[in-house]
Amino acid sequence: MQFQTTRTLILASASPRRKELIERLNVPFSIYTADVDEQSIAVLTPEQYVKDVALLKARAVAKMHQNAVVIGADTTVAQGNTLLHKPADAAEALAHLQALRGKTHHVLTAVAIIEEDGRETVFVEKTAVTFKHVSDELLHAYIATGDPFDKAGGYGIQTDGMFLVERIEGDYLNVVGLPLATVCEQLLSQRIITL
Numbered sequence: 001m002q003f004q005t006t007r008t009l010i011l012a013s014a015s016p017r018r019k020e021l022i023e024r025l026n027v028p029f030s031i032y033t034a035d036v037d038e039q040s041i042a043v044l045t046p047e048q049y050v051k052d053v054a055l056l057k058a059r060a061v062a063k064m065h066q067n068a069v070v071i072g073a074d075t076t077v078a079q080g081n082t083l084l085h086k087p088a089d090a091a092e093a094l095a096h097l098q099a100l101r102g103k104t105h106h107v108l109t110a111v112a113i114i115e116e117d118g119r120e121t122v123f124v125e126k127t128a129v130t131f132k133h134v135s136d137e138l139l140h141a142y143i144a145t146g147d148p149f150d151k152a153g154g155y156g157i158q159t160d161g162m163f164l165v166e167r168i169e170g171d172y173l174n175v176v177g178l179p180l181a182t183v184c185e186q187l188l189s190q191r192i193i194t195l
Helices: 016-023 046-064 090-100 136-144 158-165 172-176 180-189
Strands: 008-012 071-079 083-084 104-114 120-131 165-167
Touching: 008 046, 016 136, 016 180, 046 071, 046 104, 046 120, 071 090, 083 090, 090 136, 104 172, 104 180, 120 180, 136 158, 158 165, 158 180, 165 172
Parallel strands: 008 071
Antiparallel strands: 071 083, 071 104, 104 120, 120 165
């Protein structure tokens, strides 16, 4: 499909995975990020947390680029009401992966769209992911690749983290970092992109 836009689009994310996914729309966009303190957001529920962080990122960039549509996003992994952020070191990565092993958790991505007139649209996509009951040996081997350290929950489903996953229920690309089909649907409904 060939989408079109006459508007200036900005992706407020440094994530290479989100960049690759937005590129699939084949419309021009720029990337700008702002230094925000995600730890300043209180965690009441996983859904509220990712919405607030996505808005924090998008609003910071929108302040600097008021003549553009800004798309911000945040992804987190929730085991119940416990958030598993990007692990700081190998010990934390192992703790995350052991907590997920043999269980079902949720990956939540919030997307915030801020238009030129300041209108804000925010939604959350939720995908259930079930891990296999894998050995510590496999977990250590995966951690040794270095892959877990820039990913919520300590794994990437699109990389060697796939060997940990038994099944998913929901949007695969949401687990990668952006629910592209829902983003596309929202951008079309707001006439930010057209066919």
